[in-house]
Amino acid sequence: MGYGFGALLVVVGLVLALAVTDTINDVDLTMVGWIMAGVGVVLIVLTAVTWNSGRRTRNVETVTHPDGSQTVRDNRSSS
Template identity: 65%
Template sequence: MGYGLGIFLLALGLILALAVNDAINSVDLTMVGWILAAVGLLAIALTAFTANSARRTRAVATTTHADGTQTSTERRVHNDPPAV
């Protein structure tokens, strides 16, 4: 699933919802169009969310002291692509 699928479903849904005035065996194509448009928007949002969350990672460092106790520190690392 990616941006392409989301855009395709959104476009197909909007075409069915706004441009088609027909019915197939008592199936409301306008409602089917709105459902496809909503699924397309959801696919685009999920793709954007997963692509953005993949760039953020965490680094955890654990230090063991001489008396046996441990201290953990956590920091966020942003893996942004290099600027060209």
């Protein structure tokens, strides 16, 4: 979903929470707005964490020994 949808939820949620004072069929739009804003913030954080995890590097080193056997070493690091 990404940053855009999270930002949209935050903006619409804050508008509902801070600017709208009406209720529709006993639904408190202020509370709905705060919930939407909170979900938007969580979505933005999860997107940042998920996209940042893809920036790790992986080095695979294969060593062939004189007897013909091979050893594989997998090095992972964060950049």
